[in-house]
Amino acid sequence: MKQFFLTILSSLFALVLLVSAAAQAKEGARESLADTVHYAAERIDCRFEEDTTIVLLGKAEVAYQDMELNAGKITYYPGQELLCAEGLPDTSDGKLRLTETPVLRDKEGSIRALSLTYNLKSKRGTLVEARANYRDGFYTGRRVRKLGEKTLQIFRGTYTTCNLSRPHYRFWSRQMKVLINDKVIAKPVVFYVWNVPVFWLPFIVFSIRKQRHSGFLIPRYGSNDIDGRYVHNLGYYLAPSPYWDAAVRGTLREQTGWMLDSEFRYHLRGRLRGTITGSFDNRATAIAQKRAWRLGFSHLHTLSPTMTLRGRGDFCSDKNFSVRNSTNLYSRLNRTLRSYLSFHKHWTGSGNSIDLTVLHSRNLDTDETSLYLPRISFRKARAPIFKPPKGDHTLAKWYHSIYYSFSSDFSHLREERTTGEYSRVNLSTNLYASAAQKFRTWLHLRPSVSWGMRGFQSQGEKFQRQESYSFALSASTTLYGFFQPHIGSLRAVRHTVKPSVAFLCSARLDTLDGFRYDLRKLRDPRTQVRLNLGNILQVKTGRGRKQRKFNLATWGFSTSYNPRAREKFSDLTTNVRVSPVKTFEVVLNSTHSFYTPGGEFRPSAPRLKRINLTASFRLRGKTGRKTSQPESSAPEGTEEVAGYTSSRMEETTIPPSDREVPYVFGISYRYSLVKSAGLPASVVQWIKGNLSFSPTSKWRIDWWVNYNLQKWRITTQQISIYRDLHCWEARLVWMPTGYRRGYYFRMNIKALPEIKIEKKKGIVGF
Template identity: 25%
Template sequence: MYKIKLAIILSLCLTGCLFAQQLATAVADTTKQEVKRDSLFYSADSVSYLAELEKIKLMSNASVDYQNSNIQADTILVDLKNKQASTKGDSYLKDKDQIAIGKEIFYDMETEWGMVIQGASRFDKGFYYGNEMRKVGKRVFDVDNGYFTTCDAQTPHFYILAHKLRLYQDNMVVGKPVIFYVNRFPIFALPFAAFSIKRGRETGILIPSPGYNSNDGKYVENLAFYYAYKNYADATLGLDYYEKTGWEISLASRYVKRYLLNGNMLARFRKTNMGPQASRNDWLFQLNHHQQLSQQSTLDADLQFISSKNIWEGSEDIDERLNEQITSKIAYRTPLWGSYFNMNANYTEDLSNDTKSITLPSVSYALPSKPIYELFSENNHGSSWWKGFSYSYNLRAVHNGFITDPNADLADVIYQNSQNAQGEYINQHNAGIKHATSLRFSHNLQGWLKLAQTFYYNEAWFDRDKNGNQLVRGADYRSSSSVSFSLYGIKNFNNFSLRAVRHIVTPSLSFNYHPDFTENDKFYSFGGINLSSADRSRRVSFNLGNKWQLKLLAGGKEKKLNDFFTINSSINYDFEKEGRRFSDINHSLKLNVGQLKYNFFQLSVRPYANIKQIPYDFEVNSWRDWDLPIADWNFRANSKLSISGDASYADYFPMAENQFAANKFFALESDSLQTDAETELETIEDIENLKLSSKNWSVNFSHDFRTDKDMFAEGDFYNSVRTSLNAKLTQNWTISYDNYIDLEANQLRSYSITLNRDMHCWKLYFRFTKQEDYWNYQFKFFNIKLPDSLLFQNSDHK
């Protein structure tokens, strides 16, 4: 129950900011006016005027314009008295933005009523054909013995045939009875059907997705109501019902206001049947929010709460199923004195160990290093030595809680400390403030010898210490001095692809000191609030850096490869330590060969290793006999091989478009509105002139290998490879495949395959995923123009 309360508390923290600013909209002034054309304009090769009947007969290339309407046909008869027009032969009618074609057209210019015989028209996202088409309302059309399709081919691949069709422009299509045809073959029939052809977002009931799988039985998904609020927000309230496993209700919302805020929310509640008399309830709440409070101040929230991992059962997202930890956070940021002031809240739940941690709040402010002289003067004083003094300051205030009690309530999570019978904390909360300052002097002596001296001071205030004392404070400090310089060596090559090698050697020596702070052991350490509790230390450190840089010549162009190979070695000498005062010698090696490219291939390899040696074990028997034992080492190499290219595809049998898509009317000599005309290829030139399309293909191999001294001694190592393939097999077939292979165990851990098939106006999608004993698949077949209205899908999982 505390999770619900905590989610409400964190969400309410956003409320004041969500509506802190008014959402204002401005209505632009306009002087636009429509000019109405009342005159009748007509033209034709031959014009006959019937005076007694007050009619005009236009023959051959006839055209009539009245207001926003235009009629073209072989023959047009205009009734001037009744303001009506009729046509014979191939006819064309344009009424505002609506176009219709047919064998005969009747049109009333006064009422804007019209009828088309053996006609066709284009509405919104589809095309409509019928024996008789009538305009019965301002945006309402009836079609007798007609069919609808979104296919723009001259011979449609599919269509929906109905004895009666009614079209509500920019709204929906209603028909009865309805038969669905594919390649002129009937697939299924319905006594009645209606589907939306609305553009953009529109409030209404969404089309549900029924189906069946072995796990859930019969089911209905996405039985939902969609609400759209202007251009700023929308929300979907949905219900999924499963015959065997139960039901789920969800609420999803999105919102956006340009330059101000954006975000999304998801809430789910699931009831799962566990047996005849048993069930389980699971819930999830997610919120992602970003708000620009001012020009540079922002508020961000990423909240996630769940009842248990069971809510992710059956999820197609592998990361969700494997997730062992969820985190919610709120962050506020605003500029302050040349830096940023940050305030955060964080809640993390470990699902595997059933523990929780909370940071509420966390406040931080960091003033970056700045020259001291800027506090007193804005003038640039040249290269004066005292300009090397600089300072920095950091502030951090934190309240932190760690909860291990599985039955903790809201008070236990927010602030309350609790102990078990043995006096051990099962719910522990700490609060504190830490100030961190530094004073630094740096100077380049003679332009090459770098000198630096730094003093650090930290002070922390705690709500209590380990002895039970309330409101306590402590401090620590340390100093550091260092000297370093760099040596450069260059070797040029004139007759090789390798033009030059530069070797940079950077030795550095530093001394660090801090007094005895063991009494600080009584203070807690949490959330970045801590103090040193180490013994007195006086330590000299020596570091030797080696870096090699290359200049290459490839294809007549020079290429620089910085940090091609680096070796860093370090050793310390501790004056306070008894016995062996030298530390181990640590070496780190990195090789960066960059990306090697050749035609279709691209290879990158990044090996790096760490080696540890004990100087007291070194033995030098002679100048040729050195024993340099290695105490410990580890090695890791990441490599990636990519093979990619372009494949060209040509459509050797291009599909003839209908007259609306081609924007060519009266181009057909056939008596039918549809023909099977195709472009014929007769010569080599015809083939070469075909429009080619290039599609990328790629194969990627990512290999990860790592081991260390102990693992290597036991013949153990980590060795894995990930493979991915993306290719367009043909003009319309696309395949994607990826897997994860554990080479050490010689086992395929997971894989997925995705197939896509473009079918002109339809698309087929199939995806199968398998990870150990879990598998799922998803199948979708949908219309590209009406993916929500014309959709067939199925899925299953185990």
């Protein structure tokens, strides 16, 4: 009881001292940290000697600003602004052990140690046998010095991102400096996998930032039949500002010399962004040495909310530069270089716009060039001739639905062909007006008229002008048929028929000397009637919450009639889409001719010219992973260009494994038939399938295949296996067939993807 009263008196005395210190601060004296330090414990001892000492025992807590310290025992020296913390000995089980060891927390992370000292003012401290956790990194050290909020100095310690007590990997170093959320600098370094040393380095510097930052690029190694062995991506990435960055990377090739690439990017949000790229290829073989370069740029500048300036350029000294150095299929096949500079202005109130463009193109095969200097376009947005009354739409008259639009273009073209130079000036103007009318709620009429003028002058010729006139009148309606069969879960069927007919006539008139009219110059008069019939079959099934409405099928037919043509009826086009369930769909497109190859009209037996049939089946588990890509698309890490699959799998980021067990299955069949008079029919058939599933939460398997039924062989196939290895991850991608056959294996640390084991073999892209 006596000890209890002494404790109460000492606490009251300490409180009086704190109140007195606060009063002195109000009077203008030096402010002390005591009035901002909060502490609590099961027992508090205050010693008032030359230096005041406060001892906190049992579940002690000290909080100051964003720092919090917990320990079994904390000694606080207010005069020195110093904290000393340690655990409490415990021998309850017959063995000596420490409990309530110190834990220091701040906004960056936490550190646990056997003992520590910490200065509140400088935020520096020393910890013994410490284990720190800062963001995704875990650090241990026999002695750790905290040099402010952002720096740790570790002696004889380790670093890892594995959160296990026995981590799967770690870096051990005699001396390590950690710049929190920036980088780790250590020397010397031994890398351990489990307890097995894998490699030793005299020093290492690696980034632990999550966002973009400057640093050396990670080299990549590989080989192919042309270059032999090569080292790619030797270089440095510079990101000194959030508004721009740059990269320089080189490639060393065993058999064909070296190559240097550079890239500069800038981006000022809401104002401008762009890229400048350059490449230099020093290709040396046993026969000859050849040097070539390529330069490109792109720029977008938003001058104001209604004005933009765009530009793009592509230049090279060798027409086969991309063929030799690019792994992108489109770049390898593209044989035209285009450069342009464009200015765009639009008016928000009226919707009008104007574009000014300078365009240059060069054919790499023929070396022919063309230059538009300039090309000007003006567009008048669709607007009513008579403005309708605001508010009450019932006051609108029939003439309020008359709308018009206007456009005008001017261009000056200069070309350098193999036969010589050529120039041409073009001027065109178009005026269009239409009016949508509705009669007796079921008939829709839409008359329209247009006038166009086109003037041009070629090099060495007189100015010529042509005018075109056209008139169109379309009529359409909608018919409904409703049935309620009540068969099984089927509740209702609605058939919608949308027939339409359009009458069009047009003519072109040439002028004499560009100004005088001559009705005898009326050319290309056309009269045409277009016929279209659309159908929609809708179904309602189930009851209550299980009720479902969907389009079971849509189909349509279209053709036209021209009394002046030799074959008066055009081809009959048919489009059919059937989807009885969400997972299955059939699409059919066909073209028939009403005439035999000899020109005989046979409307009762149309001749098939072309047909395309696609049937697809898709199945996805309810717990499957979400993806925005269709199941029939190319696999992850690839792109489809012109029917080919271009792989860049070594560039992709390995995605995290799902916790659930998803599956996705898709298969599609395509049949294409083209019949031409006097030629054998051309038939294309293939089956494309994909399967993706996760047998466990740690595994994921993806398979994608394309099978040619005409040649009875697999044209493209890819198998991808992914494994989540806790703090590591691994992926194997194998393409056993196709022009890009090969494999790619990679195992890397999730948090440090630069530390990896990588192996690849193949033609281009591996």
